[in-house]
Amino acid sequence: MSCHLSELVLNSRDPEMMSRFWREVLGYVELGREEGDIEIGPESGFGGPAPTIVFALVAEEKTEPLRLHLDVNPVDRDQEAELERLLGLGARPATVGQTGEESWYVLADPEGNEFCLLRSRLPKP
Structure with missing residues (x-):
């Protein structure tokens, strides 16, 4: 048994800006929002061959x-x-x-x- 890399989490002061930038870079779509965090990924969604990216809202730079x-x-x-x-x-x-x-x-x-x-x-x- 092995693991599958399913998502990356990046701390962000501005998840909105960062998700917009990385969606354009990677051709990803927004998959969801929760408590200030934004998840982006391929249209196929979470769990596919490419990992999703979560921009987690943090206060510090x-x-x-x-x-x-x-x-x-x-x-x-x-x-x-x-x-x-x-x-x-x-x-x-x-x-x-x-x-x-x-x-x-x-x-x-x-x-x-x-x-x-x-x-x-x-x-x-």
Whole structure:
């Protein structure tokens, strides 16, 4: 028996803004709301092959780099075009010690959570 990664929970000062940003990034939909928290995920909902994301409302701001970060891959365009799309959605470049020779881009979402845009294009799910 093994476990299945079903959801990720990210603390957020503004779950509304964060869910809107990540829905656009991932093509997810809003699945539910409860006590200030917002859950997003694929149209198939909770329990499918892709995890859902819950933005849990918290009062405090993010103060240090995450010990876990998300990696995303383009699905319908090349890496450069996807970078421009993500920046247009509100992502910004982030520095976590990269050398500049990496094949990926390090970005931060609107609340400063680091994530990487990888080069390989994946098929649409």
